Amino acid sequence: MRAMVIRAPGGPEVLELREVAEPEVPHGHVRIAVRYAGVNRADLLQRAGHYPPPPGVPPDVPGLEYAGVIDAVGPGASRFAPGARVYGLVGGGAYAEKIVVHEREVSPTPTDITDEQASAIPEAFVTAYDALVHRGRLSAGEQVLIHAAGSGVGTAAVQIAHAIGAFVIGTSRTQDKLQRATSLGLDVGIVPRDGRFADEVLHATGKGGVDVVLDLVGGGYVAENVRACASKARIILVGLTGGARTEIDLREVLRRRLEIIGTVLRSRPLEEKIEAAKQLTRPIGTWLAAKRIQPIIDRVFPLEEAAQAHKLLEENLPFGKVLLRVDR
Template structure:
């Protein structure tokens, strides 16, 4: 098979397309012929040497989500027999023509989604739904703040919050992305001045603040996020594009009785990854089928142009998901 390999930690130029042996499915696992894979910020961090793959996962092949067709099944597999169109999340290795995954981590892709649309779903929508509804305990009618609203997870978060009947505020570096997010259900958009946005959030919530925050930025955004939070709010930190550390106003945290919750999907144990697959299957799948939410695809690159795809994502001009096509 062809696969994109990280030659050594570094910039996009360290990504190389190589011919490697096909992986073989172990007991309870299936092999998937990948059609498209999603490009995520985590892939850029892994390439740079800052986010190593967990044990048991290809250490030098990035890629956390895919759509494809089951082309081999291992011993003991009961859910698939071969030929099924599937999608899902893996802890790495999706920048390749074939991957293996536990059969319970693999989900049938909705029949009415194109391959490109399906590839844009798993990581973005599962991450956003898990952060908002599971970790953040979001309930209908609450006020939600989504940082980096124009990103893949951000566009999914805006739609999920809207689907749950919430008032949604988003931040982005550009007004253009916020305008496009309004088509997805965004109520209010804010372009932060530097890292300052709390006063704007309070103004647009009648001085109350927001109940749940999907924070895909971290760093210097966190103190402002805490200032913008309503009493007993839940701040769910998923991304760290603004930095991995922040000065936290502990007095405000205590006075408001806030919860700051960190979460990642990649390093979770298999039991929790199977739960994430069921979230994709039982909640996101029906929403997609009914048109309540929709994947947002920005651009598709050939697998051989993974380095250019990484440069494009790093430029921050993309809106929604960037994909790699393993068929070309």
């Protein structure tokens, strides 16, 4: 089978299409013929040598989400039959024509969406839902700040927050992305100036501040998050594109009784990944069927052009997801 392999840590040029052996299917697992795979920032980090995959995952083949069909069923696996359309999350390896996944981590693809659409859902929507609802406890009537609102996770988070009934404030580097996000449920858009946005958030909330922050940037944004928060707010830190270190005024964290919560999906144990996968059926699948949310796709590249897909994502140009078409 074909797979996009990282031949050595480095830039997009280190991605190399190779013929590799098909994976065996152990007990309780299924093999999936991948049709589409999502491109995520974690893939860029892995390619650069900064984000090694968890044990048991192909160390040199990136890819955290897929959509495809069941190709083979291992001993003891009974949830799916060959030919079933499925999608979901993996610890890595989705930039390949076939992957092996525990059957309980796999979700049936909704009948009214394409495989292309399905591959744009798992990482973005599960990450956003897990951060906003499970970690951030966002509820109807609250006010939420979503950074990188035009990214894959950002566009998913805006839609989820809107579906919950929250007042949604978002940031982005460009006004164009914020304008496009208004159709997804964004109420107020802010382009940070020199990394500053707290004053505008406070203005938009009548000086009250937000109840939840979904931070995909990190770095200097964290201190601004603290300034933008209401009492008892929850800051959910998901990404570090702005840097892994910063300085904040801990007195404000104490005074406002804030929670700063870090989260990651990839390295969770199997049982937690299975629980996360269930979100693709309910509520995410329910919202998809009701047309309350939708996958946002910017570009689709063939597998052999994965390097170009990485370059596009590194330049922060896409609105929504970048995908790879894996099958031929």
